[in-house]
Amino acid sequence: EENAIIMNRTTDNTKEKQLAVNSLEERDNPYRIIFTVDMLNEGWDVLNLFDIVRLYETRQSKSGGKIGSYTIKEAQLIGRGARYCPFIAEEDQERFKRKYDYDLANPNRILETMLYHSKQDSRYITELRQAL
Numbered sequence: 001e002e003n004a005i006i007m008n009r010t011t012d013n014t015k016e017k018q019l020a021v022n023s024l025e026e027r028d029n030p031y032r033i034i035f036t037v038d039m040l041n042e043g044w045d046v047l048n049l050f051d052i053v054r055l056y057e058t059r060q061s062k063s064g065g066k067i068g069s070y071t072i073k074e075a076q077l078i079g080r081g082a083r084y085c086p087f088i089a090e091e092d093q094e095r096f097k098r099k100y101d102y103d104l105a106n107p108n109r110i111l112e113t114m115l116y117h118s119k120q121d122s123r124y125i126t127e128l129r130q131a132l
Contacts, residue, residue, distance in 0.1 A: 003030045054119075067127045075131035 007017045023029050054074070062068045089108050093099050100109035 005031060067131050071124070071127045072131050075128055078132065
């Protein structure tokens with residue numbers, strides 16, 4: 001409880017909590033793991049998001065082979081988290097720009113690698129890839 005923030009977009013959203021989640025990149029911020037439902041849909045960018053874990057097995061079905069709106073939202077969530085690496089590892093690099101897309105052997109490439117964990121559901125994964 002000491003190192004936990006419980007908040008959502010309408011209740012328990014105090015100024016102190018908002019400052020804490022908006023400063024996750026600071027070295028002295030005690031929070032390293034965030035569990036969220038729709039917080040990233042509310043205009044909150046996380047600069048160093050590396051893992052998204054999908055904790056449910058259902059998927060939204062749409063007729064005609066169209067991608068469901070919830071799958072679109074999840075693709076947008078991935079895009080918000082995978083947008084850029086905020087770090088500068090070498091002097092000639094820019095902040096907030098991807099640096100290692102074509103340097104596959106660079107050990108710092110992990111800084112720009114995000115993993116999305118989901119139970120194997122081939123149709124869902126296919127739709128998610130289409131949405132991305």
